Amino acid sequence: MKEIENIFDAIRELTSLPVLWKGVGAKSAGCGLDFEHTLHCNPFCASVKRNPARLSECCTHDNRTLIAEAEKRGKPFVGTCHAGCSEIVVPVFQQGKCIEVICAGPFRTSGNACAYPSLRAKFERLPRLDAVRIAKIQSLLASMMSLASDAKRRLQLAGMTGTVKDSRIVAVIDLLRRRPERKIEIAPLASSVCLSPSRLIHIFKKEMNCSISEYVMSLRIEKAKMLLAETSLPIKEIMREAGLDDPSRFCMVFKRETGQTPLQYRRRYKTLRDA
Numbered sequence: 001m002k003e004i005e006n007i008f009d010a011i012r013e014l015t016s017l018p019v020l021w022k023g024v025g026a027k028s029a030g031c032g033l034d035f036e037h038t039l040h041c042n043p044f045c046a047s048v049k050r051n052p053a054r055l056s057e058c059c060t061h062d063n064r065t066l067i068a069e070a071e072k073r074g075k076p077f078v079g080t081c082h083a084g085c086s087e088i089v090v091p092v093f094q095q096g097k098c099i100e101v102i103c104a105g106p107f108r109t110s111g112n113a114c115a116y117p118s119l120r121a122k123f124e125r126l127p128r129l130d131a132v133r134i135a136k137i138q139s140l141l142a143s144m145m146s147l148a149s150d151a152k153r154r155l156q157l158a159g160m161t162g163t164v165k166d167s168r169i170v171a172v173i174d175l176l177r178r179r180p181e182r183k184i185e186i187a188p189l190a191s192s193v194c195l196s197p198s199r200l201i202h203i204f205k206k207e208m209n210c211s212i213s214e215y216v217m218s219l220r221i222e223k224a225k226m227l228l229a230e231t232s233l234p235i236k237e238i239m240r241e242a243g244l245d246d247p248s249r250f251c252m253v254f255k256r257e258t259g260q261t262p263l264q265y266r267r268r269y270k271t272l273r274d275a
Contacts, residue, residue: 044122070098084115168193180219181243
Protein backbone atom coordinates (compact mmCIF):
# COMPACT_ATOMS: atom_id res chain seq x y z
CA MET A 1 0.00 0.00 0.00
CA LYS A 2 3.03 2.27 -0.25
CA GLU A 3 1.60 3.97 -3.35
CA ILE A 4 -1.43 5.16 -1.38
CA GLU A 5 0.68 6.23 1.60
CA ASN A 6 2.82 8.32 -0.76
CA ILE A 7 -0.33 10.04 -2.07
CA PHE A 8 -1.40 10.86 1.47
CA ASP A 9 2.07 12.10 2.39
CA ALA A 10 2.00 14.42 -0.62
CA ILE A 11 -1.32 15.87 0.56
CA ARG A 12 0.14 16.37 4.02
CA GLU A 13 3.06 18.32 2.57
CA LEU A 14 0.61 20.57 0.72
CA THR A 15 -1.87 21.07 3.56
CA SER A 16 0.03 20.35 6.82
CA LEU A 17 -2.77 17.92 7.74
CA PRO A 18 -2.22 14.17 8.26
CA VAL A 19 -4.45 12.03 6.02
CA LEU A 20 -5.88 8.76 7.33
CA TRP A 21 -7.86 5.92 5.75
CA LYS A 22 -10.18 4.16 8.18
CA GLY A 23 -12.40 1.14 7.65
CA VAL A 24 -15.77 0.75 9.33
CA GLY A 25 -15.59 -1.39 12.46
CA ALA A 26 -12.62 -2.37 14.60
CA LYS A 27 -11.70 -5.43 12.51
CA SER A 28 -11.32 -3.42 9.32
CA ALA A 29 -9.94 -0.19 10.76
CA GLY A 30 -6.51 -0.52 9.18
CA CYS A 31 -7.46 -0.61 5.48
CA GLY A 32 -4.04 -2.16 4.88
CA LEU A 33 -2.09 1.05 5.55
CA ASP A 34 0.56 1.62 8.20
CA PHE A 35 -0.13 2.95 11.69
CA GLU A 36 0.41 6.64 10.99
CA HIS A 37 -2.00 6.54 8.04
CA THR A 38 -4.70 4.79 10.08
CA LEU A 39 -4.82 6.47 13.51
CA HIS A 40 -4.43 10.03 14.78
CA CYS A 41 -0.90 10.08 16.20
CA ASN A 42 -0.60 13.79 17.05
CA PRO A 43 0.20 14.74 20.70
CA PHE A 44 -3.31 16.04 21.43
CA CYS A 45 -5.17 12.92 20.25
CA ALA A 46 -2.59 10.63 21.85
CA SER A 47 -3.13 12.38 25.20
CA VAL A 48 -6.90 12.13 24.87
CA LYS A 49 -6.68 8.39 24.23
CA ARG A 50 -4.56 7.70 27.33
CA ASN A 51 -7.76 7.96 29.35
CA PRO A 52 -9.80 4.72 28.89
CA ALA A 53 -13.16 6.49 28.96
CA ARG A 54 -12.01 9.02 26.38
CA LEU A 55 -10.51 6.26 24.23
CA SER A 56 -13.93 4.58 24.25
CA GLU A 57 -15.48 7.85 23.07
CA CYS A 58 -12.93 8.04 20.24
CA CYS A 59 -13.84 4.52 19.11
CA THR A 60 -17.56 5.31 19.25
CA HIS A 61 -16.99 8.48 17.25
CA ASP A 62 -14.98 6.71 14.52
CA ASN A 63 -17.09 3.57 14.21
CA ARG A 64 -20.60 4.91 14.80
CA THR A 65 -21.02 8.69 14.94
CA LEU A 66 -18.78 9.47 11.98
CA ILE A 67 -20.27 6.71 9.81
CA ALA A 68 -23.86 7.68 10.63
CA GLU A 69 -23.08 11.28 9.70
CA ALA A 70 -21.39 10.17 6.46
CA GLU A 71 -24.41 8.10 5.41
CA LYS A 72 -26.76 10.93 6.33
CA ARG A 73 -24.85 13.52 4.28
CA GLY A 74 -23.72 11.28 1.43
CA LYS A 75 -20.80 13.58 0.56
CA PRO A 76 -17.59 15.04 2.08
CA PHE A 77 -18.04 17.12 5.22
CA VAL A 78 -16.26 18.60 8.23
CA GLY A 79 -16.85 16.69 11.45
CA THR A 80 -16.04 17.65 15.03
CA CYS A 81 -15.16 14.99 17.59
CA HIS A 82 -15.97 14.75 21.29
CA ALA A 83 -12.61 16.33 22.17
CA GLY A 84 -13.46 19.51 20.24
CA CYS A 85 -11.19 19.28 17.19
CA SER A 86 -12.31 18.98 13.57
CA GLU A 87 -11.36 16.90 10.54
CA ILE A 88 -12.35 16.76 6.89
CA VAL A 89 -14.15 13.51 6.11
CA VAL A 90 -14.53 11.97 2.65
CA PRO A 91 -16.80 8.87 2.81
CA VAL A 92 -16.34 5.83 0.56
CA PHE A 93 -19.66 4.16 -0.30
CA GLN A 94 -20.56 0.73 -1.58
CA GLN A 95 -24.18 -0.06 -2.40
CA GLY A 96 -25.31 2.94 -0.36
CA LYS A 97 -23.32 2.00 2.76
CA CYS A 98 -20.28 3.84 4.04
CA ILE A 99 -17.49 1.24 4.14
CA GLU A 100 -14.48 3.51 4.69
CA VAL A 101 -13.62 7.14 5.34
CA ILE A 102 -10.65 9.28 4.34
CA CYS A 103 -9.94 11.89 7.02
CA ALA A 104 -7.65 14.94 7.04
CA GLY A 105 -6.92 16.52 10.40
CA PRO A 106 -7.28 17.22 13.20
CA PHE A 107 -7.37 21.01 13.14
CA ARG A 108 -9.03 23.93 14.90
CA THR A 109 -11.51 26.50 13.63
CA SER A 110 -12.82 29.68 15.21
CA GLY A 111 -15.78 27.72 16.54
CA ASN A 112 -13.80 24.90 18.19
CA ALA A 113 -13.16 24.67 21.92
CA CYS A 114 -11.09 22.05 23.75
CA ALA A 115 -13.34 19.72 25.74
CA TYR A 116 -10.55 18.85 28.21
CA PRO A 117 -8.98 21.86 29.99
CA SER A 118 -5.87 19.95 31.05
CA LEU A 119 -5.04 19.35 27.37
CA ARG A 120 -5.69 22.90 26.15
CA ALA A 121 -2.01 23.66 25.48
CA LYS A 122 -1.70 20.67 23.12
CA PHE A 123 -5.06 21.49 21.57
CA GLU A 124 -3.90 25.00 20.73
CA ARG A 125 -0.89 23.62 18.89
CA LEU A 126 -3.19 21.98 16.31
CA PRO A 127 -3.35 23.86 12.96
CA ARG A 128 -6.04 26.53 12.82
CA LEU A 129 -7.89 26.77 9.51
CA ASP A 130 -10.45 29.21 8.17
CA ALA A 131 -13.43 28.29 6.02
CA VAL A 132 -11.69 29.11 2.73
CA ARG A 133 -8.69 26.91 3.53
CA ILE A 134 -10.94 24.08 4.68
CA ALA A 135 -12.97 24.22 1.46
CA LYS A 136 -9.82 24.06 -0.68
CA ILE A 137 -8.42 21.08 1.22
CA GLN A 138 -11.79 19.32 1.12
CA SER A 139 -11.91 19.74 -2.65
CA LEU A 140 -8.35 18.47 -3.01
CA LEU A 141 -9.01 15.47 -0.81
CA ALA A 142 -12.20 14.57 -2.68
CA SER A 143 -10.31 14.78 -5.99
CA MET A 144 -7.45 12.62 -4.71
CA MET A 145 -9.94 10.07 -3.39
CA SER A 146 -10.41 8.62 -6.86
CA LEU A 147 -6.66 8.20 -7.28
CA ALA A 148 -6.28 6.57 -3.88
CA SER A 149 -9.23 4.23 -4.43
CA ASP A 150 -7.91 3.22 -7.83
CA ALA A 151 -4.44 2.58 -6.43
CA LYS A 152 -5.86 0.45 -3.65
CA ARG A 153 -8.05 -1.55 -6.01
CA ARG A 154 -5.17 -2.18 -8.41
CA LEU A 155 -3.00 -3.39 -5.56
CA GLN A 156 -5.79 -5.62 -4.27
CA LEU A 157 -6.36 -7.14 -7.69
CA ALA A 158 -2.66 -7.63 -8.24
CA GLY A 159 -2.33 -9.33 -4.87
CA MET A 160 -5.35 -11.58 -5.15
CA THR A 161 -3.45 -14.51 -6.58
CA GLY A 162 -0.98 -14.36 -3.70
CA THR A 163 -3.54 -15.87 -1.33
CA VAL A 164 -4.84 -18.51 -3.76
CA LYS A 165 -3.61 -21.96 -2.76
CA ASP A 166 -4.85 -23.96 -5.76
CA SER A 167 -2.41 -23.60 -8.68
CA ARG A 168 -5.22 -24.40 -11.13
CA ILE A 169 -7.16 -21.32 -10.01
CA VAL A 170 -4.02 -19.21 -10.29
CA ALA A 171 -3.73 -20.38 -13.90
CA VAL A 172 -7.39 -19.55 -14.59
CA ILE A 173 -7.00 -16.08 -13.07
CA ASP A 174 -3.98 -15.47 -15.27
CA LEU A 175 -6.00 -16.41 -18.36
CA LEU A 176 -8.91 -14.18 -17.36
CA ARG A 177 -6.71 -11.18 -16.61
CA ARG A 178 -4.95 -11.36 -19.96
CA ARG A 179 -8.15 -10.71 -21.93
CA PRO A 180 -10.99 -9.70 -19.58
CA GLU A 181 -13.04 -8.39 -22.52
CA ARG A 182 -13.49 -11.86 -23.98
CA LYS A 183 -16.74 -13.76 -23.48
CA ILE A 184 -16.53 -16.11 -20.51
CA GLU A 185 -16.52 -19.72 -21.63
CA ILE A 186 -16.36 -22.01 -18.62
CA ALA A 187 -15.81 -25.29 -20.50
CA PRO A 188 -12.54 -24.26 -22.22
CA LEU A 189 -11.29 -22.67 -18.99
CA ALA A 190 -12.02 -25.83 -17.05
CA SER A 191 -10.42 -28.01 -19.71
CA SER A 192 -7.25 -25.90 -19.65
CA VAL A 193 -6.66 -26.88 -16.02
CA CYS A 194 -8.05 -30.42 -16.24
CA LEU A 195 -11.24 -29.75 -14.30
CA SER A 196 -14.91 -30.22 -15.09
CA PRO A 197 -16.91 -26.98 -15.46
CA SER A 198 -18.85 -27.61 -12.23
CA ARG A 199 -15.65 -28.39 -10.30
CA LEU A 200 -13.96 -25.23 -11.59
CA ILE A 201 -16.92 -23.10 -10.55
CA HIS A 202 -16.90 -24.65 -7.07
CA ILE A 203 -13.14 -24.31 -6.47
CA PHE A 204 -12.98 -20.77 -7.89
CA LYS A 205 -15.76 -19.61 -5.57
CA LYS A 206 -14.04 -21.24 -2.58
CA GLU A 207 -10.65 -19.69 -3.36
CA MET A 208 -11.76 -16.23 -4.50
CA ASN A 209 -14.95 -15.73 -2.50
CA CYS A 210 -16.70 -14.60 -5.67
CA SER A 211 -17.95 -16.19 -8.88
CA ILE A 212 -15.97 -16.23 -12.11
CA SER A 213 -18.42 -13.77 -13.68
CA GLU A 214 -18.12 -11.39 -10.71
CA TYR A 215 -14.34 -11.51 -10.92
CA VAL A 216 -14.35 -10.86 -14.65
CA MET A 217 -16.75 -7.95 -14.16
CA SER A 218 -14.31 -6.38 -11.69
CA LEU A 219 -11.55 -6.71 -14.30
CA ARG A 220 -13.76 -5.15 -16.98
CA ILE A 221 -14.64 -2.22 -14.75
CA GLU A 222 -10.93 -1.68 -14.07
CA LYS A 223 -10.23 -1.62 -17.80
CA ALA A 224 -13.10 0.80 -18.38
CA LYS A 225 -11.77 3.10 -15.65
CA MET A 226 -8.33 3.10 -17.22
CA LEU A 227 -9.74 3.96 -20.66
CA LEU A 228 -12.00 6.68 -19.24
CA ALA A 229 -9.08 8.29 -17.41
CA GLU A 230 -6.38 7.95 -20.04
CA THR A 231 -8.15 8.18 -23.44
CA SER A 232 -10.79 10.28 -25.17
CA LEU A 233 -12.61 7.26 -26.60
CA PRO A 234 -16.42 7.50 -26.62
CA ILE A 235 -18.04 5.61 -23.75
CA LYS A 236 -19.68 3.16 -26.18
CA GLU A 237 -16.25 2.33 -27.58
CA ILE A 238 -14.84 1.93 -24.08
CA MET A 239 -17.63 -0.51 -23.25
CA ARG A 240 -16.78 -2.53 -26.34
CA GLU A 241 -13.08 -2.54 -25.49
CA ALA A 242 -13.87 -3.70 -21.96
CA GLY A 243 -16.27 -6.44 -23.08
CA LEU A 244 -19.41 -4.74 -21.76
CA ASP A 245 -22.50 -4.65 -23.96
CA ASP A 246 -25.32 -3.51 -21.65
CA PRO A 247 -25.16 0.28 -21.09
CA SER A 248 -27.60 0.35 -18.19
CA ARG A 249 -25.87 -2.48 -16.34
CA PHE A 250 -22.46 -0.94 -17.03
CA CYS A 251 -23.54 2.38 -15.54
CA MET A 252 -25.16 0.68 -12.55
CA VAL A 253 -22.12 -1.48 -11.73
CA PHE A 254 -19.67 1.34 -12.42
CA LYS A 255 -21.46 3.72 -10.06
CA ARG A 256 -21.77 1.01 -7.40
CA GLU A 257 -18.03 0.37 -7.56
CA THR A 258 -16.79 3.97 -7.84
CA GLY A 259 -19.59 6.17 -6.50
CA GLN A 260 -19.60 8.06 -9.84
CA THR A 261 -21.11 7.65 -13.28
CA PRO A 262 -18.62 6.94 -16.12
CA LEU A 263 -18.97 10.54 -17.33
CA GLN A 264 -18.39 11.97 -13.85
CA TYR A 265 -15.35 9.73 -13.46
CA ARG A 266 -13.88 10.96 -16.75
CA ARG A 267 -14.52 14.60 -15.87
CA ARG A 268 -12.86 14.16 -12.48
CA TYR A 269 -9.70 12.78 -14.05
CA LYS A 270 -9.68 15.47 -16.73
CA THR A 271 -9.86 18.10 -14.00
CA LEU A 272 -6.91 16.52 -12.21
CA ARG A 273 -4.85 16.29 -15.41
CA ASP A 274 -5.56 19.89 -16.38
CA ALA A 275 -4.90 21.30 -12.90
